[in-house]
Amino acid sequence: MTDIKASLITIGDELLIGQVIDTNSAWIARQLNGIGIPVVKRIAVGDVKEDIKAALDEELKHSRLVILTGGLGPTADDITKPFLYEYFNCRSVVNDEVLAHVKELFTRRNRPIQAVNLRQAEVPEGCTVLFNRVGTAPGMWLEKDGAVVISLPGVPFEMMGIMEQEVLPRVKALFSGNTILHRTIITAGEGESIVAERIKDIEESLPAAIRLAYLPSPGIVRLRLSTMGTDEAELTRSVQAAESKLVERLENIVVATEDIPMQHIVGKVLVSRNATVGFAESCTGGYLGHLLTQVPGSGTYFKGSLVTYSNRVKMSLLGVSPEVLAAETAISEKVATKMATEALRILDVDYAVSVTGILSPGGEESEDNPVGTVWMAVAGKEEVKTKRFRFHYDRAVNKEMAAQMALLMLWKFLNGKL
């Protein structure tokens, strides 16, 4: 079986009115890719039986595996299970294992159990129950005309647990054969079109089975090579050859050859140097510390962040002088430098990065420092480097850009490229 395709159908009005962002589909797609199954389509429909039916009918025309998520909660707006009874023309039965688990969950959490909670143990007769260790709604595996339809809860960590423990091993056993390979090269400092121009001849001579995609994000362009087939050794060889050519050509702007966020890239360098880092943040408000502490094990190199959002705290905690603030405002090279050197001292770290700027209207903007102006400094034991940026977007995007540029600046400093 080497031509298996998958479709994802997410169910819930909240997706269609934009109240919730669908993070499940991306995660599921990555897991299926990992076992060689390409996702060809993702669909979101509302809590409407006819729409779920139409989408499932449509996808079963070309996909042998369809995963539904959502609509399995205990409340009246959750209609996936009634839909499944109708679609597979079966009645509901109580699954004893799930029933015992639901009761145990409520007892353990000391919460009173409602009749609707017990109904979570009802499943379509004949389905394979996919046990949910961390929630009350089990997943369900149903088959129809040689295709597999899987229904999972929409709560992300419940869905993830069932996928990892129950779905992926079964799917892999049933539909094995293909290998999908992706390689990602992360570049920083050049725009998408410049990168494309530099590698034009390599791109044009790539084997037909290899696709190259460009994924730009603030300050970064990711290049992704993708290929799929049955001969894993040959696929690996050809994609590695293409990757090597690209990395060699783009050497001066490559920051990583795996698809990991900037904070992981920086974390790896810090671990390899046995070095520590801290931040002094103003406009990023703690976001730099948040990003770095997303990385498990970051406690070995990240010591802390001094989020000095107000000028008074910049003075009292970091010793920024009132005279400098009055003469040059907080958005200045002098304040950025003082913030970084004081963070270095107070947090007792090898490197400190500071960020101070104005991300959206209504603060200290002026003709010299329009909205989007940000000063940053990186301090080591021997020297301090500073840089001024100007971002042109809204508050949230400007914050994201400032944080990415701060991490990139630290990476360049650590690698002698700043």
Add this chain to the structure above:
Amino acid sequence: MTDIKASLITIGDELLIGQVIDTNSAWIARQLNGIGIPVVKRIAVGDVKEDIKAALDEELKHSRLVILTGGLGPTADDITKPFLYEYFNCRSVVNDEVLAHVKELFTRRNRPIQAVNLRQAEVPEGCTVLFNRVGTAPGMWLEKDGAVVISLPGVPFEMMGIMEQEVLPRVKALFSGNTILHRTIITAGEGESIVAERIKDIEESLPAAIRLAYLPSPGIVRLRLSTMGTDEAELTRSVQAAESKLVERLENIVVATEDIPMQHIVGKVLVSRNATVGFAESCTGGYLGHLLTQVPGSGTYFKGSLVTYSNRVKMSLLGVSPEVLAAETAISEKVATKMATEALRILDVDYAVSVTGILSPGGEESEDNPVGTVWMAVAGKEEVKTKRFRFHYDRAVNKEMAAQMALLMLWKFLNGKL
């Protein structure tokens, strides 16, 4: 025109392999809802012309408005424009205004311009060009058999700008008539099924035109009432009546009657009290400060956060005693209390919240403090309240839960409910 429906098609392999999370669709859906147009389906397809065609054919069967996003970049993997030439059977023409804008953008940013960049000014002949002020790829408005097909770039802030400035005014003018109303009630502290049980009779007696949905998230259950029709006054009256009944019934757990995140809810209370706040964060790593500074104008009440990730910084900056750390570890009531009271003093604020805990394996976990244990304290000028939590999920979810619970604890403290 009162039965207009919309579909969204997002284009890009990165969506199907899970490299990128689709945030655009939720945003677009909210905007369309705001002008009375329901989204009935969202589809994601890869960079494959046949798949884009199949999806567009399918959606045009039932939707009079289809918005495509993505695939408009300057590189070879971007195929939406070639697809549009074929689908609408037209040739490409250069739009002079876009051409001048692209040249000006590159000149302003001091970047060399490539031939591929200039090709961004090519559009299908006869389309309405939707000007992109912040990027090089324009949006395009095309019509076919009475339906409208709009193609927009996938870069979020570029898409948003074009939607706001070009698309929404035109769509509103063309398809007006319906009103869609959503009301959201945010509750905290009770599970979804308990909330449902408490309002069972109200839910069962809702008018047929009103739908009630439950949206659970860490510590929070949002109730959403939705209705759609042509008589805005009557819709408003009936949805408000339903809202009042629910709010009255759930009074003790309602934290807000609009769909805003916890940090906005807390921010509003702080503004109304003219009070200031600061944090001392360990395991949340700066995330609390990040959340609060997402709110525009938060500088009036948020002064800073002391992110003391390492125990050494807890001692040196917050005066946590080595003896307490040795005897009770950093995950203790005493350390949480000291962190909050010191943050209150150092940041010179009216209220301070501290968070210290262990979110994932590999740190200070023990039999007494298993993974997921978090201590929090809220300090005011007069008193300190503390609470111990235990979260059961992975590092990222535990961090999210800890931050939400900290904001909720602050909200309760401010309202005398803790």
